[in-house]
Amino acid sequence: GAGVSQSPSNKVTEKGKDVELRCDPISGHTALYWYRQSLGQGLEFLIYFQGNSAPDKSGLPSDRFSAERTGGSVSTLTIQRTQQEDSAVYLCASSSNGDQPQHFGDGTRLSIL
Amino acid sequence: QKEVEQDPGPLSVPEGAIVSLNCTYSNSAFQYFMWYRQYSRKGPELLMYTYSSGNKEDGRFTAQVDKSSKYISLFIRDSQPSDSATYLCAMTSMDSSYKLIFGSGTRLLVRP
Numbered sequence: 001g002a003g004v005s006q007s008p009s010n011k012v013t014e015k016g017k018d019v020e021l022r023c024d025p026i027s028g029h030t031a032l033y034w035y036r037q038s039l040g041q042g043l044e045f046l047i048y049f050q051g052n053s054a055p056d057k058s059g060l061p062s063d064r065f066s067a068e069r070t071g072g073s074v075s076t077l078t079i080q081r082t083q084q085e086d087s088a089v090y091l092c093a094s095s096s097n098g099d100q101p102q103h104f105g106d107g108t109r110l111s112i113l
Numbered sequence: 114q115k116e117v118e119q120d121p122g123p124l125s126v127p128e129g130a131i132v133s134l135n136c137t138y139s140n141s142a143f144q145y146f147m148w149y150r151q152y153s154r155k156g157p158e159l160l161m162y163t164y165s166s167g168n169k170e171d172g173r174f175t176a177q178v179d180k181s182s183k184y185i186s187l188f189i190r191d192s193q194p195s196d197s198a199t200y201l202c203a204m205t206s207m208d209s210s211y212k213l214i215f216g217s218g219t220r221l222l223v224r225p
Contacts, residue, residue: 031211042216042217042218043157043201043213091156102211103159
């Protein structure tokens with residue numbers, strides 16, 4: 001497709017389980033971002049990948065959160081030992097490089113029971 | 114205090130009205146300013162992207178930046194029911210140009 005693709009669109013899991021969220025950026029975009037959108041906090045930056053450079057992980061809220069980007073394309077955000085406060089919409093965005101406008105996917109709505 | 118302040122609304126207007134949406138910010142290092150539109154259960158969609166102070170127009174949308182007052186606006190002319198959505202302002206600084214800092218969003222309802 002032409003846009004950023006995220007899967008799954010919805011995920012419900014039990015507290016303590018691990019989850020993996022996937023992002024497929026726009027073809028040719030070298031920069032990829034993860035954000036979290038929750039009612040109380042709005043949209044918050046999590047992590048940024050640019051080409052082969054080391055990612056900026058400064059927004060990850062705890063060491064239970066990690067992300068990787070394989071082959072400079074698809075990215076996976078992993079949350080280990082999920083907690084109820086992890087419930088949010090996780091949004092992925094991509095851009096042609098790090099200082100160009102970011103284009104978002106529709107997100108994964110994560111609910112922790 | 115948040116770096117970017119935005120009135121959450123909701124803002125309700127009749128069809129055809131001119132809508133004014135605003136954000137204020139505290140960090141004078143912010144240089145790039147964006148407006149996104151977000152429909153329910155969808156991702157944010159980029160509407161406007163501006164760098165300098167002044168106005169930028171695109172169809173029914175006008176973005177205005179006043180760096181001296183740390184104030185940005187989005188105007189929507191001839192508003193339509195399809196414009197009903199949440200509008201998010203976002204901005205970045207020169208030294209961290211990839212890290213978007215968002216306002217909390219304003220809900221807009223355009224009544225037919």
